[in-house]
Structures are given as structure tokens and as C-alpha cells.
Amino acid sequence: MAHFPQTGAALLSLVVVAGPAVLGLLAGLYICRPSPYFLATAIALTAAILGCDGWIIAHRHWIAGGLALPAQIACLIFLDGYAASPLPAPAPLSDLLPSASPPAGMALFALPTGMNRRTAAFAYRGGSPWEKRDFVLAAVLVRHPKGDVVIDTGLGKTIVSQLRQAPCLFRLGTNLERSRTAADQLDAAGYDRKHLRYILLTHAHWDRVSGAPDFPGVPVLVTVAERQFIGEGGWATTTAQGVNAAAFQEYTFDGGAYLGFTHSRDLYDDGSIVIVPAPGHTPGSVIVFVTLPGDARFAFIGDLVWRFEGFLERNPLPWFEAKTIGEDPVAFRQTLLQVSAIATRYPQITIVPAHDPRGYAGIPEWSRSTLR
Numbered sequence: 001m002a003h004f005p006q007t008g009a010a011l012l013s014l015v016v017v018a019g020p021a022v023l024g025l026l027a028g029l030y031i032c033r034p035s036p037y038f039l040a041t042a043i044a045l046t047a048a049i050l051g052c053d054g055w056i057i058a059h060r061h062w063i064a065g066g067l068a069l070p071a072q073i074a075c076l077i078f079l080d081g082y083a084a085s086p087l088p089a090p091a092p093l094s095d096l097l098p099s100a101s102p103p104a105g106m107a108l109f110a111l112p113t114g115m116n117r118r119t120a121a122f123a124y125r126g127g128s129p130w131e132k133r134d135f136v137l138a139a140v141l142v143r144h145p146k147g148d149v150v151i152d153t154g155l156g157k158t159i160v161s162q163l164r165q166a167p168c169l170f171r172l173g174t175n176l177e178r179s180r181t182a183a184d185q186l187d188a189a190g191y192d193r194k195h196l197r198y199i200l201l202t203h204a205h206w207d208r209v210s211g212a213p214d215f216p217g218v219p220v221l222v223t224v225a226e227r228q229f230i231g232e233g234g235w236a237t238t239t240a241q242g243v244n245a246a247a248f249q250e251y252t253f254d255g256g257a258y259l260g261f262t263h264s265r266d267l268y269d270d271g272s273i274v275i276v277p278a279p280g281h282t283p284g285s286v287i288v289f290v291t292l293p294g295d296a297r298f299a300f301i302g303d304l305v306w307r308f309e310g311f312l313e314r315n316p317l318p319w320f321e322a323k324t325i326g327e328d329p330v331a332f333r334q335t336l337l338q339v340s341a342i343a344t345r346y347p348q349i350t351i352v353p354a355h356d357p358r359g360y361a362g363i364p365e366w367s368r369s370t371l372r
């Protein structure tokens, strides 16, 4: 019993010094996955830290206090990484809307494959941690007489085993609700796969490429930079590394400037599907501009931002998320400002962040009735 007061003081010191790191982790996890368990634990730990702070001050344990202060300040700085931090408005875009001659019969369909339950705070700086947001995980089918294209693939048939390869913390912070895969949706509607010419990735993260193995024999188009990114390894591209290497087909940007981007690739030389390099989220990320007959225009920007607010308010991803993903802040900033300028100059272009359900509102979902 004689040692109890010393043991108790040591425990209290541990709470104030190590507790803030655990609190930061819990806050990050809750923002990723708004589970009441994370929230309750974080609240209890906050109360414990504050209580122990009071005890240390009252008993003048200044050594413990001196160690606790930087730990708690670091926790506050970490949380500040979720505060709003909008980029300045970009210079106005002067480029004319590029001409396009989309062929008759061209059409666009969404293939939602699942949902990830997150918060607004996860999606962009300044988002509320109390506002739950559903992150769509979808593929998009572009029907084109020269060959259909699937932009990204959403969750595939082997997503469970793919996720087993992800780090433990990533799985802890991920709450997936799966629906039918893109391949299953197409097959169920009697889609003839011989029409499918390419899978086109906005980038090579797990939720873009998960369904690629469900389309054996279909080339997966990636930029040279993204192919290199996949080859460098790392957990972010583990799923892509599991795709048959022979499926990847690299392409370059042999076209001219497009809406402020210096290079482009016109996939079918008719202006209907134009790809531009948009590095930042990953080194070889791209934006895919799709123009349909009737001049309906879309820009699939992948994960440049996760929600509309990202480009409307020019608020980037929170510091922790951007760091974990390994974003290039300089390239990201340039690309985001470019997209922001396009959104301001040409509001008729529907900008589709990959995870924002609002982006897909004007795109019909694939169904049997869509087959002609």
C-alpha cells in the first residue's frame, strides 16, 4: 500500500503524457468511421486527461506537467489539421469550352458498388465531425460506338481478400457497405462484354481498381506516372499490384492544352472522352472529361477532392488524411485551383468527385432498361 500513491501518480502522469496521442488516434478514427464506441472512448479519455491535468497542477507535479504540455499541444495541432483552410481563389480561366463531336449512341451510366460511412470532417478541411457523409464507391460506364469505357471500377468481387492486405488501422477506420459489383450489374442486364474496350482509372487506389480483375482481358489504362506509382509498392497500391500486370496499358498525353491543363489525351479523337494529367492525390492521377451528344459535359476528377465542398470552397483534404495518402501538396494545389477555375467559368460542366453522391445525380444508373 505504501507504493500506491507513487503508482497512482505514475498512472496519472501516463494519462496526461501518452493520453493525447491516443486521443488524437481516436479522433482520427471517429472522423473516418463515426462509431459511437470511438466517440465514447474519446470523451472518457478527454475527461480523464483534464482530470489528471487538474490533479497534477494541484499537486505541483511539474515534471509530469512539463512532459504533458507538448503532448497536449501536439494533439491540438493535430486536430487543427481538420480546421478550414481554404486556398485563395484562382485566376479566372480564359480558355474557350473545347469543341467536341460525340457520336450518336454515346451514353453514360453509373454503377454504384457500395458505400463507405464517413464524416464531413474526413472529406475536407472545415467539415463537421458530427455530420455523417456517405462516400459512394462507383464505376461509370461510357458507351461509345468505338468501344465502351469503364471509368474506375468501384468495389470488386474480391474486395474482402483485397482489404485483408490493408493495414489494421485502415480496416479499423473503414465501414463498407457493399452492393453489387459493376461486373455483376452489367452481366445481370445482359451486357455484351465484347463492347467493353477499356477500363480507365482516374488513379490506382484500392477503391478505383478493386473491380478490375472482374473484367479479365480488358486493358486497364493508366498513365506512365501511375504505373510507376503502382510498381513502387506500398500499401496504397497493394490492390493494384494484385491486378494482372499484363492488363495495364500505359498512355501518354499527346494532345494540346485543355481547359487550362497543358496536355491532354483525346481517347477517340472526337473530343468526347478527353483525359488530362491531374497529379497531386497520386503522381499519375487524371481527370476524365466526357461530353455527350447534346453537349452534356462531365469531369470525373477521381479523388482530387472527396466532396463538392473540396473544390467549391477550395478546402483540401485534412492534414492527416492527405499525409496518410501521401499527396503531393504542391501538385495538388495546382490541380485543385485549376478545377476550381473550371467550375467557376463553366458551371455547365458537372464535376464529379468520385465519392460524392451529388456528382452522380444527373447520371442514370445502369439497368436492363438501358439496353437498346
Ligand SMILES: [Zn+2]
Residues within 6 Å of the ligand: 203, 205, 281, 303
Ligand atoms: Zn484515392
